[in-house]
Structures are given as structure tokens and as C-alpha cells.
Amino acid sequence: MPARDPDPPRPEQTFFDDPVLDRLMGATIALAAEVYMLRSRLRAVERTLAGEGREPPAIDEEAERRDAMAFVEHILGPTLGEQQSRGPL
Amino acid sequence: MTGPHTTNRDWNSADAAAYQRFVCAARVFWSNDLFAALRRQVQRNEDDPGSQAFEARVEAHPTHRMFAWLERHLQRMRYSGPFGLVEGVNRDRDTLLAALSQPLPEGMLRLDPDLSPPGYYGEYDIHQHPGGLRGDPLAGVVYRDAVGSGVVGKPALHQRFAQLVTRRRAPARILDLGCGFGRSAWAFAAAAPSARVVGIDLSASCLTVAAHETPAALRERVTFAQADAVASGLPAASFDLVTSTMLLHEMPESVVRELIAETGRLVADGGIVAHLDFLPPRDPLLRILFEGHARRNNEPFLLQHSRIDVADAHARAGFSTLETLDFAEEDDALDPGLPRWRLPWNVIVATKNVDGGTRR
Numbered sequence A: 001m002p003a004r005d006p007d008p009p010r011p012e013q014t015f016f017d018d019p020v021l022d023r024l025m026g027a028t029i030a031l032a033a034e035v036y037m038l039r040s041r042l043r044a045v046e047r048t049l050a051g052e053g054r055e056p057p058a059i060d061e062e063a064e065r066r067d068a069m070a071f072v073e074h075i076l077g078p079t080l081g082e083q084q085s086r087g088p089l
Numbered sequence B: 001m002t003g004p005h006t007t008n009r010d011w012n013s014a015d016a017a018a019y020q021r022f023v024c025a026a027r028v029f030w031s032n033d034l035f036a037a038l039r040r041q042v043q044r045n046e047d048d049p050g051s052q053a054f055e056a057r058v059e060a061h062p063t064h065r066m067f068a069w070l071e072r073h074l075q076r077m078r079y080s081g082p083f084g085l086v087e088g089v090n091r092d093r094d095t096l097l098a099a100l101s102q103p104l105p106e107g108m109l110r111l112d113p114d115l116s117p118p119g120y121y122g123e124y125d126i127h128q129h130p131g132g133l134r135g136d137p138l139a140g141v142v143y144r145d146a147v148g149s150g151v152v153g154k155p156a157l158h159q160r161f162a163q164l165v166t167r168r169r170a171p172a173r174i175l176d177l178g179c180g181f182g183r184s185a186w187a188f189a190a191a192a193p194s195a196r197v198v199g200i201d202l203s204a205s206c207l208t209v210a211a212h213e214t215p216a217a218l219r220e221r222v223t224f225a226q227a228d229a230v231a232s233g234l235p236a237a238s239f240d241l242v243t244s245t246m247l248l249h250e251m252p253e254s255v256v257r258e259l260i261a262e263t264g265r266l267v268a269d270g271g272i273v274a275h276l277d278f279l280p281p282r283d284p285l286l287r288i289l290f291e292g293h294a295r296r297n298n299e300p301f302l303l304q305h306s307r308i309d310v311a312d313a314h315a316r317a318g319f320s321t322l323e324t325l326d327f328a329e330e331d332d333a334l335d336p337g338l339p340r341w342r343l344p345w346n347v348i349v350a351t352k353n354v355d356g357g358t359r360r
Helices: A019-050 A061-080 B009-041 B051-060 B062-079 B085-091 B093-099 B139-146 B155-166 B183-191 B204-213 B253-266 B284-296 B310-316
Strands: B173-177 B196-201 B222-226 B239-245 B267-278 B319-326 B345-352
Touching (some): A019 A061, A019 B009, A061 B009, B009 B062, B009 B085, B051 B284, B062 B085, B062 B139, B062 B284, B085 B139, B155 B183, B155 B239, B155 B345, B173 B183, B173 B253, B183 B196, B196 B204, B204 B222, B253 B267, B253 B310
Parallel strands (some): B173 B239
């Protein structure tokens, strides 16, 4: 008989009535992170092309942070649960 | 989880940086926008007959559920997975280990390979750091990287605390309990320019990072040693100031009681003990979020020290004039309408009786 794992994984905490939602949220946010990484890669490629194949200019850290915030506000904005225009309740 | 799913090292590094930028931006959204929306949407009103009804309403509110989920999982993403900080440190393991093996000035770092950590230390992966600060010689690097953003990572927090304490009395001998990777010890050394500072911690990894990254200007006055804060074996009455930053909330209540008694032994007559830590906020919503933070951030002892009558415990340890003060980690932190979630920082400071008397 194989030895029993002395400390098997503990079940993840849940926050929604249906724990499937917790897991789907995880997959959704992971995909959002992947999209952001692809977007960053694409920008790096575009910078290189704009420089006609030479090394891309150095990354502007502040501009990258602003871009990440705008991306996140777009992705997570719906989590606020507030209407963007005044409509019926 | 396995390693990064690309093979080009430059892209790995760029992907990981982008991933962490995403996580950090999401945390800003969580602590600012989502917190502000939650506050708007669950304003306490006269329909709530009491605090329990308010708590139940907040707990069931969809925005609170999103808030709780994001708090839990953005912290997981920061540390774990193919682009988490643990994997990032693993990618540079050989280089980092070589850097931390460089020689140090004699006596600057004393590790105790025979130290047996207390049981509570290994029970949970605090902060969701897989494996915690035990074992892996690079765990301290992961921790340093993890707190390098956000308020906890801002050097001003340590500087503000050190200046607040040293303004009360200029200490010559300082002991920093649970010094982690050194920032608090460095801040006290900078705030008390003639003082010698000893930092102790259970984590060999954190202490090694602390010793190697101590600024050159402080190296003659700061040393680090691996020891348990409640059983350091340091001589009685050998410090003018004993301090800790973010230590109390990582210990069970019984250990905090031992620690207070031990500080009474270590502080010289007329000296000071000063802890920077958290106490539950008075605001009902902030209190609910703080209590939830304990579970979501794997900090099971977060609330335990707040159950202690600290005035009585310090009086029994020989201290008088105990104060607990709200602490502003940033200029606007104590504004009542602060539009972002923050940890409820507090300073607990007490002076040792000059005659060394205790009340038991």
C-alpha cells in the first residue's frame, strides 16, 4: 500500500454560494492575466517593428503601470455591480 | 504547477514581469475601486438592528464576495503558479544562492542550525507563501519580493515608526524582534545614528538576506542572529529599546503573552518596548474586512493578540505608561474618509519602570 501523504492539499476557501463559481472565477482571472501577458508581448514586438528591426526602446515602467491599470479596470469593472448609465433597478 | 510554459528565458522573464504587473494592478483596483463600491453599497442604515445583522448583510453582499475572492486569489497569484514569485526565484536560484554565499563581515550573521522552531511556526503558510519562511534558503528572497509593492513594502512605514519611537528616547542598544529581511532594523539604525542594533528572527533565510543587503553605511552597527524571540538567551536588561514590526499578529495569544514577559526581562530600567502591529478597527465595515483578512491571507493568529489586556500584561512585565496609538503609514492614512482599504496599523509602546519593579 502506498504511503499516505502526510499533508494532502487542503480544500480551497470558497466565497460564492456555488463553489463552482469560485473555480470558474479562478480560470477567468488566469485567462485575463494570460491576455495581459500576450498584450505586453505584442507591444514589445510592435516597438521592435517600429524601430525597423533594431532593439526596441527601453520600457517606460510608468506607462506600463498605467496600461495595466486601464486593462484591469476594463476586466474587473463589472465586479463593482454598478450601472454605467442610469437605468431601471 | 509546473514551470513556465515557454522556453525562451527573456520571454519568461518578460512574461513573469507582465503577470506580476497585472496582479499588482488588480490589487490596486481591489483595494481602491472595489472597496469604495462596497462601502457605498453596504452603508449601515437604520434597518440594521445590530452589528450581527450588519455583518450578515455584508457577508452575503455580492460585492463583498467579489472583494473576498479577489483578496484571496490575487495573493495566491502573487506567490504561486508558473509566473508567481516562488517560480521567479527558482528561475534565478543558482545566481541568488551564489550571491547569498558571499562572505560577510565577522559576526554580522549568526545562524543556529540546532534551533528547533516552535510548533505554530510550521502549521500554516502565512501570507499564502508556499512553504512559508521555513526550509528553502531562498524563502527570504521570495518574501522580500512579495512585500516590495504595496504599503507594507514602502520603506516610509519603517522610517516613520522608527522616528516615532526614537523621538521619545535616543537608544544606544536596540533589539529588533522578528526582524525579517532587515528593513525595520535598518530603519532603527538610521533613526538612532549612534545605536547598535541586533535583529533576531526564526528564519535563517530572511536573516541571510538581511545581512547581505544591509546598507554599507549601517554595517558596523547592525548584526543579525537566528533565535526565537521568546527564548533568545540574550542577557537581561541589555537593551534600551526592544521593538518589533508585524510580529505580534503572527504568534498565538499564549506566545504573545510570553513575549511581553520576555521583553520585560530584556529591556533595561527606563528603557522602551515598542511594537508596530494591527488592532481591530472600530468602524464596523473595516472590522469585518480585517477579520476576514485573517482567514483569506492565511494569518490565523491575526486577531489573537488583540484579546490580550496589553496594559495589564505590560504592567506585570515591569512596564508603565503604556500607550496604543493609531499609526499613519502614509500622510493621509488616518483620514476618516480614506477611499481605500488599509491594514489597521497601531503602535503599542511602554516604558520600563526605572526601579525595575513589577506587578504580579
